[in-house]
Amino acid sequence: MYSVGVREHVMIAHSFxxxxxxxxxxxxxxxxxxxxxxxxxxxxxxxxxxxxxxxGDALKHALSDLHYRxxxxxxxxxxxNTTTEFLARLVFDxxxxxxxxxDLGPGSDGVVALKVTLHESHVAWAAYEAVLPR
Amino acid sequence: MYSVGVREHVMIAHSFxxxxxxxxxxxxxxxxxxxxxxxxxxxxxxxxxxxxxxxGDALKHALSDLHYRxxxxxxxxxxxNTTTEFLARLVFDxxxxxxxxxDLGPGSDGVVALKVTLHESHVAWAAYEAVLPR
Amino acid sequence: MYSVGVREHVMIAHSFxxxxxxxxxxxxxxxxxxxxxxxxxxxxxxxxxxxxxxxGDALKHALSDLHYRxxxxxxxxxxxNTTTEFLARLVFDxxxxxxxxxDLGPGSDGVVALKVTLHESHVAWAAYEAVLPR
Amino acid sequence: MYSVGVREHVMIAHSFxxxxxxxxxxxxxxxxxxxxxxxxxxxxxxxxxxxxxxxGDALKHALSDLHYRxxxxxxxxxxxNTTTEFLARLVFDxxxxxxxxxDLGPGSDGVVALKVTLHESHVAWAAYEAVLPR
Amino acid sequence: MYSVGVREHVMIAHSFxxxxxxxxxxxxxxxxxxxxxxxxxxxxxxxxxxxxxxxGDALKHALSDLHYRxxxxxxxxxxxNTTTEFLARLVFDxxxxxxxxxDLGPGSDGVVALKVTLHESHVAWAAYEAVLPR
Amino acid sequence: MYSVGVREHVMIAHSFxxxxxxxxxxxxxxxxxxxxxxxxxxxxxxxxxxxxxxxGDALKHALSDLHYRxxxxxxxxxxxNTTTEFLARLVFDxxxxxxxxxDLGPGSDGVVALKVTLHESHVAWAAYEAVLPR
Numbered sequence: 096m097y098s099v100g101v102r103e104h105v106m107i108a109h110s111f112x113x114x115x116x117x118x119x120x121x122x123x124x125x126x127x128x129x130x131x132x133x134x135x136x137x138x139x140x141x142x143x144x145x146x147x148x149x150x151g152d153a154l155k156h157a158l159s160d161l162h163y164r165x166x167x168x169x170x171x172x173x174x175x176n177t178t179t180e181f182l183a184r185l186v187f188d189x190x191x192x193x194x195x196x197x198d199l200g201p202g203s204d205g206v207v208a209l210k211v212t213l214h215e216s217h218v219a220w221a222a223y224e225a226v227l228p229r
Numbered sequence: 230m231y232s233v234g235v236r237e238h239v240m241i242a243h244s245f246x247x248x249x250x251x252x253x254x255x256x257x258x259x260x261x262x263x264x265x266x267x268x269x270x271x272x273x274x275x276x277x278x279x280x281x282x283x284x285g286d287a288l289k290h291a292l293s294d295l296h297y298r299x300x301x302x303x304x305x306x307x308x309x310n311t312t313t314e315f316l317a318r319l320v321f322d323x324x325x326x327x328x329x330x331x332d333l334g335p336g337s338d339g340v341v342a343l344k345v346t347l348h349e350s351h352v353a354w355a356a357y358e359a360v361l362p363r
Numbered sequence: 364m365y366s367v368g369v370r371e372h373v374m375i376a377h378s379f380x381x382x383x384x385x386x387x388x389x390x391x392x393x394x395x396x397x398x399x400x401x402x403x404x405x406x407x408x409x410x411x412x413x414x415x416x417x418x419g420d421a422l423k424h425a426l427s428d429l430h431y432r433x434x435x436x437x438x439x440x441x442x443x444n445t446t447t448e449f450l451a452r453l454v455f456d457x458x459x460x461x462x463x464x465x466d467l468g469p470g471s472d473g474v475v476a477l478k479v480t481l482h483e484s485h486v487a488w489a490a491y492e493a494v495l496p497r
Numbered sequence: 498m499y500s501v502g503v504r505e506h507v508m509i510a511h512s513f514x515x516x517x518x519x520x521x522x523x524x525x526x527x528x529x530x531x532x533x534x535x536x537x538x539x540x541x542x543x544x545x546x547x548x549x550x551x552x553g554d555a556l557k558h559a560l561s562d563l564h565y566r567x568x569x570x571x572x573x574x575x576x577x578n579t580t581t582e583f584l585a586r587l588v589f590d591x592x593x594x595x596x597x598x599x600d601l602g603p604g605s606d607g608v609v610a611l612k613v614t615l616h617e618s619h620v621a622w623a624a625y626e627a628v629l630p631r
Numbered sequence: 632m633y634s635v636g637v638r639e640h641v642m643i644a645h646s647f648x649x650x651x652x653x654x655x656x657x658x659x660x661x662x663x664x665x666x667x668x669x670x671x672x673x674x675x676x677x678x679x680x681x682x683x684x685x686x687g688d689a690l691k692h693a694l695s696d697l698h699y700r701x702x703x704x705x706x707x708x709x710x711x712n713t714t715t716e717f718l719a720r721l722v723f724d725x726x727x728x729x730x731x732x733x734d735l736g737p738g739s740d741g742v743v744a745l746k747v748t749l750h751e752s753h754v755a756w757a758a759y760e761a762v763l764p765r
Numbered sequence: 766m767y768s769v770g771v772r773e774h775v776m777i778a779h780s781f782x783x784x785x786x787x788x789x790x791x792x793x794x795x796x797x798x799x800x801x802x803x804x805x806x807x808x809x810x811x812x813x814x815x816x817x818x819x820x821g822d823a824l825k826h827a828l829s830d831l832h833y834r835x836x837x838x839x840x841x842x843x844x845x846n847t848t849t850e851f852l853a854r855l856v857f858d859x860x861x862x863x864x865x866x867x868d869l870g871p872g873s874d875g876v877v878a879l880k881v882t883l884h885e886s887h888v889a890w891a892a893y894e895a896v897l898p899r
Contacts, residue, residue: 653818712811720808754773756769
């Protein structure tokens with residue numbers, strides 16, 4: 096299995112609901128350094144899993160309406176705890192939708208799985224990975 | 230599959246037996262930067278795989294009787310080569326036992342697998358990962 | 364010159380005032396990975412610049428009332444743009460005050476300068492460094 | 498599953514053919530920081546997956562005829578786009594061949610899979626991983 | 632003293648002349664991860680040393696005609712050994728010229744020094760730092 | 766000022782004397798990732814501060830009799846607390862002596878200062894830097 100990875104970051108505010116979160120129930124924030132890996136069984140005639148330029152653009156696009164935002168105020172996320180796990184899944188779903196729509200180019204039909212990892216500090220991170228529906 | 234990771238470190242002395250180890254047969258030591266990933270198929274009502282506070286505590290606890298120790302003198306490890314691989318498994322077993330005992334909280338029954346990685350330098354590391362017995 | 368460094372992190376929300384900041388004028392947030400270096404011309408009889416345990420405690424203490432907070436709501440910071448530079452200076456001043464108060468122990472009178480660096484992402488950081496007043 | 502990893506680097510020149518690559522069609526170059534993970538279900542009597550010394554040597558050997566080279570001029574790579582994905586596979590195949598030849602020592606017959614990751618910058622990487630043929 | 636840093640990267644081919652360089656006399660290449668720190672004694676009314684957006688643009692601009700190039704073919708660099716040290720100075724001079732030209736905005740007249748660091752691998756780097764002429 | 770840096774590591778056992786050190790009074794160990802920076806005002810005709818090959822060799826040599834050792838048993842270090850600060854100075858002195866002896870080659874007389882940094886974990890480090898005597 097091949098994989099190709101790209102890194103971006105996003106800076107957001109949010110708060111959590113639930114005693115589990117202790118002081119993180121207060122409005123606070125995070126820088127998430129976001130890694131996305133695109134996986135495929137083969138490389139195409141160009142020698143790539145996916146056009147890394149389009150891959151990077153897809154990641155930037157997936158983060159664009161979150162960057163410099165208070166997630167508590169985004170209608171799409173209303174009533175959600177935007178934990179690192181939750182956001183990893185959100186970015187996964189957004190990029191998966193772009194792949195399904197063909198936005199990553201003709202060679203990207205060989206992308207069979209994604210892994211999205213969000214690093215919230217030097218000592219904590221979360222990820223979501225899955226095979227793409229076909 | 231979701232995963233959540235936390236990082237700690239431990240500083241130990243030890244020696245190895247066997248010609249394979251060359252100069253590492255002498256008493257020496259290591260800082261291990263230890264990463265643990267908790268994996269689960271779903272996130273709970275709070276939006277998490279596991280309470281990250283308890284996850285971090287579990288890791289600290291798993292390392293506590295090793296920290297600032299000469300592993301050659303610990304009865305539990307007598308006669309063992311405490312290689313990076315061996316120690317990755319030891320930390321895995323200790324955290325797995327805590328999960329089995331319910332010490333990571335009610336939501337942690339969704340944790341189905343663990344990966345423990347020990348970085349021994351900027352150029353070498355070892356890991357142990359497995360599905361948890363149920 | 365000797366130096367000793369310790370690392371912690373803090374997760375905050377804030378917003379900036381001024382056209383310069385573009386979208387960062389909105390309420391957003393950051394994880395700051397904070398490095399503090401304590402500098403001295405000599406090491407003491409124990410062989411250290413400063414008790415690293417107390418150094419780490421001083422850094423944690425300097426960050427404690429910022430962690431999981433919206434900085435826009437803290438009276439001490441009212442009317443301030445809490446930029447990375449500004450926060451580096453704030454942490455510097457707080458630790459310098461603790462050193463002046465003798466909170467880092469008897470050997471810490473050899474600490475002559477500090478550097479505080481805040482990493483706001485994998486591609487941006489700011490720092491403040493200065494000689495301590497004597 | 499256990500794994501053991503080692504890191505090296507290689508500095509090469511090359512160019513790509515295909516409009517997909519835009520400016521990277523020009524002769525340029527890269528530092529690849531190369532990680533190889535050796536995976537096995539068990540550790541041997543010494544407590545290791547593989548002799549880490551031999552593992553490191555195998556990686557150095559796999560990179561030796563690429564280091565400080567223009568890949569466009571190597572007969573073995575003629576007509577190939579030496580993308581990061583392609584090179585990850587090349588290094589994989591070379592190390593797999595050495596394992597098959599018994600060059601990693603008697604314990605290495607427990608190595609069942611490899612993962613090779615090439616980091617081409619702080620924001621991009623590619624990997625190839627597979628089970629070894631037996 | 633305050634400082635603000637930004638990171639970019641550039642991928643180039645080149646060769647060195649001189650026996651000192653051994654195999655690096657051959658055409659090869661490098662990824663340089665480039666850090667630039669802008670230093671000033673004070674922060675301005677916005678709370679910044681320099682507009683970090685313009686700082687990042689200045690760095691990108693300083694690298695733009697080097698990216699995806701064979702440095703041996705650039706007239707500006709003819710007859711030069713484009714060592715990591717040399718390139719650190721080149722980037723320094725280019726950014727210093729932009730500051731002198733006022734391209735970093737009105738607040739940037741407080742920038743009194745720069746440091747440029749090029750990381751050529753995980754185990755080697757070079758830097759150039761100096762006070763800016765006024 | 767130019768600087769060139771190289772990285773190596775060393776794995777040692779040791780213990781500390783003094784209540785200050787708490788549990789680190791016990792025999793334990795550390796991996797030190799060691800960075801050395803060679804500084805000079807100019808680059809030579811080859812375009813370098815120092816021959817990076819010889820620089821790396823000097824660092825390896827400075828660490829060679831410490832690697833895989835219990836520092837408590839080395840006669841040279843008898844009665845010393847081999848703290849991270851102390852070891853940074855030890856490595857500094859050893860490399861400075863080699864420069865003074867001309868072992869870094871003819872161009873190395875332009876090296877006017879050194880900085881040695883030892884990273885003992887992902888959250889702690891120490892350094893020693895000074896101008897070289899001439």
